[in-house]
Amino acid sequence: MPKIKMPKSSPSIDMTPMVDLAFLLVTFFMLAASFRSSEPVEVDVPSSISDKIIPDNVLLVTVDKGGRAFFNLADPEARRELLVNMSAKYKIGFSDEQVEKFTIMTSFGCTMQELPQYIDMSNEERKRLETKGIPYDSTNNELKDWIFYGNVAALNTGKTAFEEAKLKGDSPVADDFKPKFILKVDNKALYVHAQNVINVFRDLNLNNLNFITSMETAPL
Amino acid sequence: MAEIAEGGGESHGKGKKRAKKSSTRVDMTPMVDLAFLLLTFFVLTSTFSKPKVMSLVYPANPDETQKEEPQKINNGITFLLSEDKIYYYSGQYYPKSAPGPEGPTVLEETNFGPNGLRKLLADRNAFVLKGKEGLDKKLKSKEIQDSTYLRMLIEFKKNKESLKVLIKTDDKATCKNFIDLIDELKIAEIGVIAPVDILASELELLNEKVK
Numbered sequence: 001m002p003k004i005k006m007p008k009s010s011p012s013i014d015m016t017p018m019v020d021l022a023f024l025l026v027t028f029f030m031l032a033a034s035f036r037s038s039e040p041v042e043v044d045v046p047s048s049i050s051d052k053i054i055p056d057n058v059l060l061v062t063v064d065k066g067g068r069a070f071f072n073l074a075d076p077e078a079r080r081e082l083l084v085n086m087s088a089k090y091k092i093g094f095s096d097e098q099v100e101k102f103t104i105m106t107s108f109g110c111t112m113q114e115l116p117q118y119i120d121m122s123n124e125e126r127k128r129l130e131t132k133g134i135p136y137d138s139t140n141n142e143l144k145d146w147i148f149y150g151n152v153a154a155l156n157t158g159k160t161a162f163e164e165a166k167l168k169g170d171s172p173v174a175d176d177f178k179p180k181f182i183l184k185v186d187n188k189a190l191y192v193h194a195q196n197v198i199n200v201f202r203d204l205n206l207n208n209l210n211f212i213t214s215m216e217t218a219p220l
Numbered sequence: 221m222a223e224i225a226e227g228g229g230e231s232h233g234k235g236k237k238r239a240k241k242s243s244t245r246v247d248m249t250p251m252v253d254l255a256f257l258l259l260t261f262f263v264l265t266s267t268f269s270k271p272k273v274m275s276l277v278y279p280a281n282p283d284e285t286q287k288e289e290p291q292k293i294n295n296g297i298t299f300l301l302s303e304d305k306i307y308y309y310s311g312q313y314y315p316k317s318a319p320g321p322e323g324p325t326v327l328e329e330t331n332f333g334p335n336g337l338r339k340l341l342a343d344r345n346a347f348v349l350k351g352k353e354g355l356d357k358k359l360k361s362k363e364i365q366d367s368t369y370l371r372m373l374i375e376f377k378k379n380k381e382s383l384k385v386l387i388k389t390d391d392k393a394t395c396k397n398f399i400d401l402i403d404e405l406k407i408a409e410i411g412v413i414a415p416v417d418i419l420a421s422e423l424e425l426l427n428e429k430v431k
Contacts, residue, residue, distance in 0.1 A: 015248040022255035026262060033266025046399035049407060050274035063395070182273060187396040191301065191389045194398070195415075198278060207280050210273040211399055 068133025377411025
């Protein structure tokens with residue numbers, strides 16, 4: 001009986017196209033991606049048909065399920081100014097290092113007293129820490145000061161950015177550089193909590209608010 | 221491979237010197253491993269879509285100096301939210317103690333489904349929706365410009381005939397329902413949306429209904 005001849009083919013495959021593809025994708029993702037910043041609290045946002053993309057110069061207040069408030073300001077320069085003003089108001093000193101660290105932090109939800117300690121923590125420690133949120137009741141309304149000074153600082157940086165854009169020869173719209181106020185509320189949060197935060201904004205005469213929502217297709 | 225010639229000059233006499241033949245193929249497996257590792261990392265850590273926002277303008281706090289009775293609104297509808305339920309009444313609010321021409325206000329229930337709220341709003345706000353349809357057609361046939369379209373749409377929304385909405389919530393309403401309601405209002409092209417504080421008598425009425 002003749003032997004069955006197995007076709008002799010090399011077991012190694014040419015991987016060049018695969019490598020090409022893989023690196024192409026890596027490059028694409030590297031350039032296109034913006035990193036998900038780690039937030040101290042997970043918030044499940046409601047959905048809406050709105051397709052307005054979140055603006056650049058934002059002041060964000062998060063309200064979680066339990067009604068705790070977290071504050072965030074996008075612009076690092078504005079954050080620096082904000083912290084300086086806040087530390088003067090509450091007479092709490094911050095070292096240069098702490099100010100530096102604060103500028104690159106994400107949202108936080110702790111009292112002014114706890115803030116220096118909170119800044120010194122590592123990301124993991126912050127995540128484990130159960131804060132009570134920024135107080136916003138009428139007796140101790142720290143959130144109001146954060147929003148007030150945050151608005152002032154963001155207005156200033158917005159103005160500089162506007163001037164710079166003007167010098168470059170673009171024709172910028174001044175409104176685009178003004179701080180926008182964003183609320184990120186949890187699906188399950190009671191509206192009264194959100195309302196209390198909204199009332200803080202309204203007390204400062206900031207009536208134009210935005211809610212972060214996830215996309216939903218519009219009905220035809 | 222880079223190799224240094226060995227053995228000094230011994231080999232000079234012995235025939236030709238041959239360049240060593242080594243395969244031009246490199247083993248790419250580690251590189252592929254690395255590439256896919258990076259790929260997975262970037263895919264998992266990146267977020268593409270920036271979050272979307274929905275804007276809502278709250279009514280300014282009334283000045284202390286000019287405290288008045290709330291304005292009378294023509295063609296208004298008031299939504300009351302509690303837990304996951306939604307109630308509404310049209311027009312002016314008449315408490316039990318001072319009933320209006322048609323007696324005290326009665327709350328009616330609706331739901332967030334397409335046959336509830338959406339239909340209700342589409343019926344009530346037919347004026348604006350019809351106007352918008354007309355404008356859409358004109359825009360498509362290029363009779364009017366984009367800017368004119370937007371301006372006219374805003375005018376429609378501000379018109380007396382268009383529906384105005386007040387939103388009142390009790391302390392059991394959730395943010396989800398609130399946003400859902402606003403969303404429905406935006407779908408129905410309602411221009412005037414005002415979340416306001418609930419009156420004590422309305423709250424009583426609502427509590428009775430929820431039970």
